[in-house]
Amino acid sequence: MIDVSYLLGEDRRILVTGGAGFIGGAVIRRLLKDTDSIVFNLDKISYASDLYGIKSVVKDLGESGTKRYHFLQVDLADSEATINALNQADPDLILHLAAESHVDRSIDAPEAFLNSNIIGTFNLLQAARLHWGSLSMKRQEAFRFHHISTDEVFGSLGDQGRFCEKTAYDPRSPYSATKASSDHLVSAWHHTYGLPVVITNCSNNFGPWQFPEKLIPVVILKAISCQPIPLYGDGLNIRDWLYVEDHVDALLLAATKGNPGEKYCIGGNNERTNRQVVEVICSLLDDIKPLPKPYSNLIKLVPDRPGHDQRYAINADLISNQLAWTPSYNFESAIKLTLIWYLENLDWCKKVQYRSGYKGQRLGHS
Ligand code: NAD
Ligand code: TYD
Numbered sequence: 001m002i003d004v005s006y007l008l009g010e011d012r013r014i015l016v017t018g019g020a021g022f023i024g025g026a027v028i029r030r031l032l033k034d035t036d037s038i039v040f041n042l043d044k045i046s047y048a049s050d051l052y053g054i055k056s057v058v059k060d061l062g063e064s065g066t067k068r069y070h071f072l073q074v075d076l077a078d079s080e081a082t083i084n085a086l087n088q089a090d091p092d093l094i095l096h097l098a099a100e101s102h103v104d105r106s107i108d109a110p111e112a113f114l115n116s117n118i119i120g121t122f123n124l125l126q127a128a129r130l131h132w133g134s135l136s137m138k139r140q141e142a143f144r145f146h147h148i149s150t151d152e153v154f155g156s157l158g159d160q161g162r163f164c165e166k167t168a169y170d171p172r173s174p175y176s177a178t179k180a181s182s183d184h185l186v187s188a189w190h191h192t193y194g195l196p197v198v199i200t201n202c203s204n205n206f207g208p209w210q211f212p213e214k215l216i217p218v219v220i221l222k223a224i225s226c227q228p229i230p231l232y233g234d235g236l237n238i239r240d241w242l243y244v245e246d247h248v249d250a251l252l253l254a255a256t257k258g259n260p261g262e263k264y265c266i267g268g269n270n271e272r273t274n275r276q277v278v279e280v281i282c283s284l285l286d287d288i289k290p291l292p293k294p295y296s297n298l299i300k301l302v303p304d305r306p307g308h309d310q311r312y313a314i315n316a317d318l319i320s321n322q323l324a325w326t327p328s329y330n331f332e333s334a335i336k337l338t339l340i341w342y343l344e345n346l347d348w349c350k351k352v353q354y355r356s357g358y359k360g361q362r363l364g365h366s
Contacts, residue, residue, distance in 0.1 A: 267314020
C-alpha cells in the first residue's frame with residue numbers, strides 16, 4: 001500500500017459518494033486512518049450499503065474520528081439535496097463512487113441504474129460546478145472531481161488485446177451502458193464548463209466487505225454452506241481481478257496527482273477464467289476447512305447471463321508510468337486474505353443479507 005498521507009495537504013475536505021458501499025468504504029477507511037483529511041460520506045443507503053467497517057475505524061480514532069468523519073444520507077437523484085450536501089461538505093475533492101453496481105440486477109431492473117448512475121451523476125456534476133465556481137482561485141485550482149468507473153464500458157474482448165484509455169466505448173449491459181453515459185457526462189462537463197475532472201476505469205475488485213451478490217463472496221458463502229456454487233455458462237469468461245486496497249492506492253494517486261481531463265485505466269494484470277477463480281477458492285477451503293469431498297464437487301454450471309461479456313483485461317501502463325502506481329498484492333495471497341476475512345465475518349454477511357432481503361438466489365436470469 002502507498003503512503004497516502006503525503007498526497008493530501010492538511011485539513012483537506014473530501015466528499016466521497018457511495019462511501020457506504022464496498023470500494024467507497026475502503027477509500028473512507030484509508031482516508032480516516034492514513035490522512036488528516038475531513039471526510040464526508042454521501043450515500044443514499046441501499047441494499048448494498050453498510051457502515052459497520054467505517055464506524056469501527058471512527059471509534060478507534062476517538063475524538064479525531066468523530067471530528068473528521070461526517071455522514072450525509074442523500075440520494076443523488078434528488079438535485080436539491082445534492083446541492084445542499086455540497087454546500088455542507090464544501091469539498092476540495094470529490095470522489096464519485098455512488099452507483100448501482102451489479103450487472104445481474106441491471107438486467108432484472110434497469111431503471112434504478114439510470115436514476116443513480118446517469119441522473120445521479122448529472123445532479124452531482126451540476127452541484128459540483130456551482131460549488132467549484134464559488135471557490136477562491138487557490139481552491140479552484142486544487143479542486144478535482146474524480147469519477148470512478150469500470151472497464152465494462154469498453155464492452156467485451158476476444159482472446160487478444162487489452163483495454164486502454166483510447167479504447168472505444170461499447171457497453172453491453174444496462175449497468176455498463178449507464179456507467180458509460182456517466183463517463184461521457186463527466187467528460188462533457190470538463191470540456192464544456194472546464195470542471196477539473198479525472199476519470200478512472202477499473203477492472204473487477206475483490207476484498208473484504210463486498211456485498212455477497214458478486215462472484216467471490218457468492219462462491220465463499222455457497223461453498224461453506226455446502227450449496228451448489230453457480231458458474232454461469234461454461235465458466236470460461238475472463239475477468240482481470242484487482243484487490244480493493246490496490247484500487248484505493250490508484251484512486252488516491254489519480255485524484256491527487258492525475259492531470260485534469262485525463263482518463264486512467266486500472267487493472268491487476270490478473271486475468272482468470274471464472275472457473276479458475278472458483279477453483280482457487282475451493283482448494284483454499286480444502287486446506288482451511290476440509291470436508292470429506294473436495295469443495296470443487298459443489299461447482300454447478302448454470303444458464304448463462306444474457307449478454308455476458310466474454311473477457312475483460314486492462315493495460316494499466318499510463319497510470320503506472322505517469323503516476324508510479326503498481327499493485328502491491330498478488331492475486332493468490334489477496335484471495336486468501338479475502339477468504340479468511342469472510343470466514344471470520346459470517347455474522348456480517350448474514351446481517352447484510354437479512355437486511356437487504358437477498359438470500360443468495362440467482363439474479364439476472366428469469
Ligand atoms: P457498491 O454497490 O458496493 O456500493 C455503491 C454505493 O453507492 C452503495 O452504498 C449505494 O447505496 C450508493 N448509491 C447508489 N446509488 C446512489 C444514489 N443515487 N445516491 C447516493 N448513493 C447511492 O459498489 P462498489 O462495488 O463499491 O462500486 C463503487 C463504484 O466503483 C461504482 O461506481 C462502480 O461502478 C465502480 N467500480 C466497481 C468495481 C467493482 O468490481 N466492484 C470495479 C470498477 C468500478
Ligand atoms: P460479477 O462479480 O457479477 O462481476 P461483473 O459481472 O461485473 O464482472 O461477476 C464476475 C463474473 O462471474 C462474471 O463473468 C459473471 C460470473 N458469475 C458467475 O459465474 N456466478 C455467479 O454466481 C456470479 C455472481 C457471477
